[in-house]
Amino acid sequence: MSRSYFPSRSTVNASHLGSALSDLLSAGFAGITHDPATWPQGDTIWTIARAIARAEGADQTSTAPDRYNNPGDLSRGDEHGQNVSEYQTLPDGEVEMVFASKQDGWQALYSKLANIAAGLSATYSPRMTWLDVGRKWAGNSAVWSANVARELGVSPTATFAETLAMLSRQNIWEMPRAEGAPVVIANPPPIFSSSPVGLILAVAGVSVAVSFLID
Numbered sequence: 148m149s150r151s152y153f154p155s156r157s158t159v160n161a162s163h164l165g166s167a168l169s170d171l172l173s174a175g176f177a178g179i180t181h182d183p184a185t186w187p188q189g190d191t192i193w194t195i196a197r198a199i200a201r202a203e204g205a206d207q208t209s210t211a212p213d214r215y216n217n218p219g220d221l222s223r224g225d226e227h228g229q230n231v232s233e234y235q236t237l238p239d240g241e242v243e244m245v246f247a248s249k250q251d252g253w254q255a256l257y258s259k260l261a262n263i264a265a266g267l268s269a270t271y272s273p274r275m276t277w278l279d280v281g282r283k284w285a286g287n288s289a290v291w292s293a294n295v296a297r298e299l300g301v302s303p304t305a306t307f308a309e310t311l312a313m314l315s316r317q318n319i320w321e322m323p324r325a326e327g328a329p330v331v332i333a334n335p336p337p338i339f340s341s342s343p344v345g346l347i348l349a350v351a352g353v354s355v356a357v358s359f360l361i362d
Contacts, residue, residue, distance in 0.1 A: 203218060215252070
């Protein structure tokens with residue numbers, strides 16, 4: 148059954164997204180592996196999450212993102228309420244998380260990206276280009292940004308917000324999916340292009356309305 152939730156701009160955060168998703172997505176996430184055919188999909192945020200997971204190498208067996216159930220290669224501080232089994236300190240001092248399950252890792256990545264889209268991230272802005280995002284997200288940022296942008300069909304100089312709008316216009320929720328792949332959207336709503344922009348995110352039947360300005 149679809150649920151509707153329309154918080155104020157300041158209340159869209161990982162805890163809302165995580166609690167709303169947990170009971171709805173457990174079954175769909177159960178079969179996630181390194182195979183992209185099993186990855187969650189459905190709305191624009193999931194499309195971006197999938198592109199980032201490919202850029203991180205989560206589609207290759209035995210890579211760190213695969214072994215650590217961490218498709219976005221997220222570090223300490225990006226738990227977003229999900230279960231972490233341990234923390235790994237890398238040679239460069241970065242602390243990477245080992246999520247308890249693939250479900251936890253994908254939900255954390257989704258929540259991180261949803262907060263960016265809503266303008267609630269302290270580190271990233273929806274006005275950032277993929278080159279800007281890459282400089283903060285990845286070590287080899289130019290390659291990472293190029294790979295993410297290629298997966299999304301945009302230029303590395305496209306902004307996060309522009310990518311969301313483009314993906315929405317493509318009606319990606321109507322794209323065919325692999326049999327058995329999780330479906331995580333029930334009622335895909337439109338995205339409005341006026342300024343200020345009303346960005347409507349559909350999260351497994353949980354509709355979240357937020358607004359931010361695009362110049």
